[in-house]
Amino acid sequence: MSYNFKFDVLLRYIPEIVQGVLLTLQFSVVTMLCGLAIGLIVAMASISPLMPLRACARVYVEALRNTPLLVQLFIVFFGLPSIGIKLGANTAALIALSINMGAYGAEILRAGFQSVRQSQVEAGRSLGLTAGQTFRHVVLFQAIKTIYPALASQFVLIMLTTSVVSSIGATELFHQAAFIDSRTYRSFETYTLITVSYLVLTLGFRAFFAGVYWMVFVRRPRR
């Protein structure tokens, strides 16, 4: 048995793939931003002096990090309508992804806050800076530098993870694969091509983030 690999039939679908890439980028950016916003709240709760707040933050982080995204997605998309909350596929996908990212974002941000040594704050204050100035000029830059690599790789991870939301029909890159597959009947070629598209995205973004890191933190380490 021999199989004729025909990747050329897919050439016609390049516009669909480009569109899928753009949608995946949209999903990733929105998820990253919403997830970081949630993560910031949870991270602040997790270092607050109030025990109940810390407990809530910990439950949230552990619950989200110890269950699969796919199941979280199904709970939001298939489960919530039974208590009267109906969501479109894209909305459900973005909500599930953001809530999921919130748990990872919280851990990253908490690590960032805690990485800056207290003595740095004291040094800033003893130089006569206000609390706000100390945060802006002393703490923030160092914290961002510490968490930058984690945030960058988290972004790439989100990009790859968005493929999962195609399973509820949310329209991103992997969803286009199902579309092209249904038109061409070339499943193997289609999924190979889509998977390679993700690889190009991943490598591109890793290079981009590394470049930004070098420009911002390496080339001029002091401000």
Added chain:
Amino acid sequence: MIREFGGTDIVYLIEAARWTLLLALTATVGGGLLGIVVAVLRVIPFKPLNWLAIAWINLIQGTPLLGQLFVFFFGLPLVGLSVDAWTAAALSLSIYASAFFGEIWRGSLQSVSQRQWEAGAALGLTYAQRLGHVVLPQAIRISVAPTVGFLVQLVKNTSLTALIGFVELTRASQIISGATFAPLPVYLTAAAIYFVICFSLSQLARMLERRLHVAR
């Protein structure tokens, strides 16, 4: 006929979780063996082999697992391998795990201080003796906690095999959800089962981290 979501369904879900665990276990063993190869190729003092390992890791970590699953599911039959969902799932998860295990273990190997190698050499040990008696025992201690930590990712990622029709916990939940029209309790139960497995592993990893890292 629509029926209620009840005790038998929960039993069915727990039974389906066996397949989740079996798949994770298979991927751990398969991925572990492959991961050793990846880690060794990555640190061996021969550049082309290093590049090969780096390319492998980038390829696997740079593409979504779902894509890898589909490529195997649709690709293996083309090379004449009769393939059921189990084969495609076990294979792609093993390959997925190999890249991560490879990186974890390379990191552990390289985090053993270079001086340990030098000390071994100064004592007149051969390369193999230095590796086997001095470096590996320390590297293994370092690697245990992150290895267990990665198992959480592996267990969670077995859920994706539901999408190629392998009946594990998530696919079983879809089936029960279709039969009972009670998606919320069904998926919440599934989430609870995943949580019990993954949280135990997380806690184990955390405990190992504390225990094994004290004397460093």
